[in-house]
Amino acid sequence: MSRFFHSVPRTARALLLVAGATVAMAHSASRGQEPADAAATPTNDPHPDLRRLSRTADIWVDPLRKEVVVGGAVALDRGMIEVFACPVHTKEHEAVVAVNAPSRLVHAALLAIGLEPGRPVSFDPEYAAAQGPAVEVIVRWHDESGQPRQRRAQEMIRSTTTKAQLAADWVFAGSVFWKDPADGQEYYQADGGDLICVSNFPTATLDLPLQSSQANDALMFEVFEDHVPARGTEVELVLSAKR
Numbered sequence: 662m663s664r665f666f667h668s669v670p671r672t673a674r675a676l677l678l679v680a681g682a683t684v685a686m687a688h689s690a691s692r693g694q695e696p697a698d699a700a701a702t703p704t705n706d707p708h709p710d711l712r713r714l715s716r717t718a719d720i721w722v723d724p725l726r727k728e729v730v731v732g733g734a735v736a737l738d739r740g741m742i743e744v745f746a747c748p749v750h751t752k753e754h755e756a757v758v759a760v761n762a763p764s765r766l767v768h769a770a771l772l773a774i775g776l777e778p779g780r781p782v783s784f785d786p787e788y789a790a791a792q793g794p795a796v797e798v799i800v801r802w803h804d805e806s807g808q809p810r811q812r813r814a815q816e817m818i819r820s821t822t823t824k825a826q827l828a829a830d831w832v833f834a835g836s837v838f839w840k841d842p843a844d845g846q847e848y849y850q851a852d853g854g855d856l857i858c859v860s861n862f863p864t865a866t867l868d869l870p871l872q873s874s875q876a877n878d879a880l881m882f883e884v885f886e887d888h889v890p891a892r893g894t895e896v897e898l899v900l901s902a903k904r
Contacts, residue, residue, distance in 0.1 A: 778835025
């Protein structure tokens with residue numbers, strides 16, 4: 662593996678690299694303080710009682726419940742998948758949900774609610790599963806009659822062979838950074854699409870702690886049809902420490 666491709670270290674370094682001033686806002690939220698950028702919060706904010714982490718991205722921290730809320734929409738309601746959730750304009754062709762926030766802000770928000778990243782999956786010299794605190798992922802939306810609905814993300818995914826619902830929990834692996842040797846700038850790799858994965862990727866922010874192929878002819882998971890609202894439905898993901 663390239664010397665420019667490395668795991669995200671502990672919280673102190675992540676705070677410096679993940680989101681700059683945005684992370685400072687997240688930590689203010691976790692302490693119940695007003696963020697310095699509060700005046701920039703959109704007037705039509707759907708969660709005015711929560712701490713919004715960006716003027717443009719749909720991501721909030723609930724410091725009391727210790728939850729992260731991320732807005733998005735259903736990208737796929739059928740077919741095989743490699744990721745459960747990706748940032749918009751990345752892997753919508755193989756994800757159930759596309760969220761309106763970069764993965765690095767989700768990472769920052771998870772730090773703000775007290776979660777510490779573990780380590781991503783590795784394959785050399787042999788497979789070693791991703792590690793980290795278990796994260797609960799709930800999907801919320803309104804049905805065609807306007808009634809609120811919610812499901813655990815696992816209920817929207819099933820095995821391609823047994824057709825059984827996904828049983829495993831995701832872990833906060835924390836992705837990796839890649840340093841551009843030309844200018845020394847570092848990039849958070851999960852921003853490329855690997856936010857919440859069902860196939861193992863060393864770049865995943867959240868990954869499954871079980872061996873799951875990313876080869877197209879050996880994908881282990883697919884959308885659990887009829888358990889997912891129609892493509893294009895607006896949804897919110899609620900992330901929290903697994904209890």
